[in-house]
Amino acid sequence: MxxxxxxxxxxxxxxxxxxxxxQKNPDHSENLQNQDGSVLPFPRIASESQTGQTLAESKLAPWPKNKHLADDAPNxxxxxxxxxxxxxxxxxxxxxxxxxxxxxxxxxxxxxxxxxxxxxxxxxxxxxxxxxxxxxxxxxxxxxxxxxxxxxxxxxxxxxxxxxxxxxxxxxxxxxxxxxxxxxxxxxxxxxxxxxxxxxxxxxxxxxxxxxxxxxxxxxxxxxxxxxxx
CATH class of the missing domain: 3.40.720.10 (Alkaline Phosphatase, subunit A)
Structure with a gap:
């Protein structure tokens, strides 16, 4: 395997x-900025989506990806x-x-x-x-x-x-x-x-x-x- x-x-x-x-990072109620692992779970990065009066006036931004593991992270x-x-x-x-x-x-x-x-x-x-x-x-x-x-x-x-x-x-x-x-x-x-x-x-x-x-x-x-x- x-x-x-x-x-x-x-x-x-x-x-x-x-x-x-x-997996996806766990949800967190506060959009804190410290991403160094000193506080777990990692705080969720603030969304860049913008909500307007209508859907046409709104902007949907992809959810930012947090990566905390190196590509060669071991099992x-x-x-x-x-x-x-x-x-x-x-x-x-x-x-x-x-x-x-x-x-x-x-x-x-x-x-x-x-x-x-x-x-x-x-x-x-x-x-x-x-x-x-x-x-x-x-x-x-x-x-x-x-x-x-x-x-x-x-x-x-x-x-x-x-x-x-x-x-x-x-x-x-x-x-x-x-x-x-x-x-x-x-x-x-x-x-x-x-x-x-x-x-x-x-x-x-x-x-x-x-x-x-x-x-x-x-x-x-x-x-x-x-x-x-x-």
Missing amino acids: KFKNHLIATLGLGILITGCNP VLIVLIDDVGFGISETFGGEVATPTLTKLAEEGIMYNQFHTTSICSPTRASLLTGRNHTRVSSGTIAERAVNFDGYTGIIPKTSATMAEVLKSYGYNTAALGKWHNSPANQTTAMGPKDFWPNGYGFEYFYGFLAGETSQYEPRLFENYNAVEPP
């Missing part, structure tokens, strides 16, 4: 992929595999043969330290936001979410995920596989669904919301819609 301007991540038994075509692939120690794969000195991972690593940069939180939901929240797990209310797994600061299981919208940031620049985003970052009491068809993957910058989601599911009769969702097992 050939992708252009993608964010791709597997978030623990799953993958996150950004789509093929840059982004993130793979998070749960419950696998840092030193398991041969890529990082372990005993499990991982030739494809090794090939990828040899073509790029390898880091020899990765600090996990020892459990999946907090590690995933930290990886998505670049913040300490308790700073994004993910001190434990989703099923154990409680009403204590740092442990509600709800990543605050003030801590943007990398998907939200890259989407603002023009990437298309998707998450595939395991999510496990929404409170368990909010993962039924009743919702609320504000804190599902689509609410965190992922334009497309296909996977399961819980910490685990059957390999033969998986309980899957496509965006907000349940996909019943065959």
Whole structure:
């Protein structure tokens, strides 16, 4: 597959992929002028169309195009595999043969330290936001979410995920596989669904919301819609 301007991540038994075509910049109520990315989403450029008394007296100007990505902007692939120690794969000195991972690593940069939180939901929240797990209310797994600061299981919208940031620049985003970052009491068809993957910058989601599911009769969702097992 050939992708252009993608964010791709597997978030623990799953993958996150950004789509093929840059999207339009999100709407913004203020026509601010700063386009350097210091404020996201990028402010919308003021329209040059002019409205007259009649259509004949009006002038329609094409919508100005904002381009925030270079032509050679890379696709982004993130793979998070749960419950696998840092030193398991041969890529990082372990005993499990991982030739494809090794090939990828040899073509790029390898880091020899990765600090996990020892459990999946907090590690995933930290990886998505670049913040300490308790700073994004993910001190434990989703099923154990409680009403204590740092442990509600709800990543605050003030801590943007990398998907939200890259989407603002023009990437298309998707998450595939395991999510496990929404409170368990909010993962039924009743919702609320504000804190599902689509609410965190992922334009497309296909996977399961819980910490685990059957390999033969998986309980899957496509965006907000349940996909019943065959």
